[in-house]
Amino acid sequence: MLRAQATLPASEKPLARELLQQLIEINTTDSVGNVSTSAKAMQKRLLDAGFPAADVVVLGPDTPAENKGRKDNMVARYRGRTGSALKPILLIGHLDVVEAKRSDWTTDPFQLVEKDGYFYGRGTQDMKDSGAAMIDAFLRLKREGFVPDRDLILALTADEEGGKSNGVDWLLKNHRDLVDATFAINPDAGGPELDAGKATSMGVEATEKLYADYRVTSTNPGGHSSLPRPDNAIYHVAEALIRLEHTPFPLETNEVTRAYFASIAKLKTGALAADLKAVSGATPDPAGAARLSKDITYNSLLHTTCVATMMTAGHAPNALPGSAIANVNCRIFPGHSQEEIRKELIRIFADPSLKVQYMTDGGEVLDQGSDRKSMAPPPLNPEVFGPLEATVKAMWPEIPIIPRMETGASDSIYTMNAGIPSYGFSGMGIDHDDDRAHGRDERIRVVDYYTGVQFEYLYLKALTSH
Template identity: 80%
Template sequence: MRSIAACLISVALTSALFAQPNQLPVADKALAREIFQQLIETNTTDSVGSTTVAADAMKKRLLDAGFAESDVVVMGPNDRKGNMVARYRGRAGSTLKPVLIIGHIDVVEAKRSDWTTDPFQFVEKDGYFYGRGTQDMKDSDAAVVESFIRMRREGFVPDRDIILALTADEEGGRSNGVDWLLKNHRDLIDGAFALNPDAGGPELEKGRAVSMGVEATEKLYADYRVTATNPGGHSSLPRPDNAIYHVADALGRLEKTPFPLEANEVTRVYFASVAKTEKGQLAEDLKAVSGTVPNAEAAQRLSKDPIYNSLLHTTCVATMMSAGHAPNALPGSAVANVNCRIFPGHSQEEIRQELIRIFADPTLKVQYVTNSGEVMEKGSDRKSMAPPPLDPVVFKPLEATVNSIWPGIPVIAEMETGASDSVYTMDAGIPSYGFSGMGVDRDDVRAHGRDERIRVVDFFAGVEFEYLYLKALTSQ
């Protein structure tokens, strides 16, 4: 693992493969925007949307661009959960295994009342594109589809096949597309390695790129159901064991009980690298948590920043709560959902037991909830994925492409603080790397939140990055 620092931080590689990139051609700019708008305005939420509609739309675009019918398919377990798999054919006779690109086209639920714009209307204003999926991750989906069309139009022949899988239910639901394809059609998406634009990417400070993050490992996702019950009764006769109070007290203890400070080789390299881009106390603190034993005082200061906090601890937070059946009756039950992002090395069951310890209330039931919504008495003992080998076939063209668009910024290994479909490809034995060209200001991360947006210039930079990188990757 010593090679993480050597291989990912250095940007001294020659960029001879590239001239400085020209401005994105007008026609390609228009096409990318059109595809992006079409994806944003297709509702792909689990509740009422359909990934099949979006998958069919992208299939039509590729067929119209000249791709063979046999190379673009839409399939899934039901009518609403379609996945598109497209194969860009490489050089005849090539013995190189394909490149696999995975990108989910489903999005998190969004309420119109929470937004200042319609979340399922593509809006351009004040230099930003607004809409659900503009950050997570229809921006990258549009960029890859546009790059496929652009390369096809130019007659580009890669040195191996490139497979694009646009998939369902990464954000929730019972039909995760990557998992389903691997179990039912592994031959269609088998690759030497997988690229996942749902992680990593340029980190911006007020529009200026300061680093390119590459997901080298990620946290483990878990939901837990916390339940209190009692006989209920008339509200004029309050009971001391009110179910709402039991759950609320437990959540209050959780809020005030941070999980232990932790580090691994990926986070240590990340903090050491970011320290070189900062100044003053922040730089000193970042350096202080990059050692074998992170400095606790520095970590406490850094933890005031949600991003740094999530890189230093397992995090668990209450996200949903329901209770009661009438305004004039005591609740017979109260239920809360606690969402955890688990530091590598710990399992879902281990964290369930830790929640029980923190809550310190034997009357509460704490159960694990699977991605499909099934409630289990215990969580899995499976732990987070180990970092994949750092393949120079992936990283040399990455460093050169980054240097051609954002000269001089470091390429830095990072731990994904959320979760991504890389867990499925990694479990299937396909090394997986997370990065895209879509930059977002570190203080403007709105994925899963209201008024999700991406700066217009950053979207088009990401489109150009995808095109240049795919060509460099498959021209070695």
């Protein structure tokens, strides 16, 4: 039955495209965007489809003042079978996106453009594609009269990509009753890994790296540019960043990444397969790891990574800078804290004149980072993986399901810390070498988007049809 439905019917494509276009074309960046507009648009979609007003709410914090009216979240409840004793399932996804400059792109980042078999636009990979798919699944199931065996809760939220009002965190702290669940599914991680458009595996987030920003500052008296000082603040920071560029963090693996490498090795051939196998054991082979680290994806699975992302310096073209400031963004391997990595950056920079501070998600600059470490993997719940195996088998016969470590970071950190086991996967396949999330000309192959929409529908139906 599932196999016969593996492709999104042609009759369903117009709505799926319309939802993606609507989400892409509402600017939800932190600087000038408005998540509330997007949340209300999706609320209207559900209300128009017959969901009760009491079950589709838009709400968010009124503080800080600059966020008032812009950072609302939508929470929708799809009612399950009357009298069901099963606890709800939570689906989460962020509506906000990272900044995108029109001058950097070949298309308008806030317009859905279809060309050469791809949808282009900010959020086509991260993660308005999955937001559209979840809304589409709710609308389609409702239209069919489907009654799940328990309540499904969908939370589309603000500030995962930056800002002071993270929606998942806020909802858990202020409206736990609206989002409390037995487990959460977060399509912001995992999914089919493609090789030239062909699915080779289905990744499931089992753990993730820890996010951290650090401010690196150099100061001096400045002065007239005709009298250059040897301790130019810009040079101090630049030299420290060059040292960082050439000082990789130590090689590391854990039970999740070792299992991932062992599974992926079976799908590859030649030297690549040998190197993947060589890092899958308890003691990873340094030579194999060095070769793999030349690939940006494998490198991020083998190391903590820290990279300069922003720099500010100077006040006039004919004056020496009184200060230079760089932002260093780190994705920290599980087992290490933000404060531990701050101290490691100080060691790498080897310049006592520099100040290295931790910057919170809300922009607060602190002299010390948190001792919090990445979350432990949740149990492999058969309620989650049974329906997943059936859906994957229907859509991509023969590909394995492989738990993996998310190299970025997601809102699962909040649900996990709140005691809600969380699993990351979607049906949105991205080619291994075409990860453009947060980058210019972000895109998803049109056929892969429609496949992901169908996956969401089939998985939610399988998940709640007991």
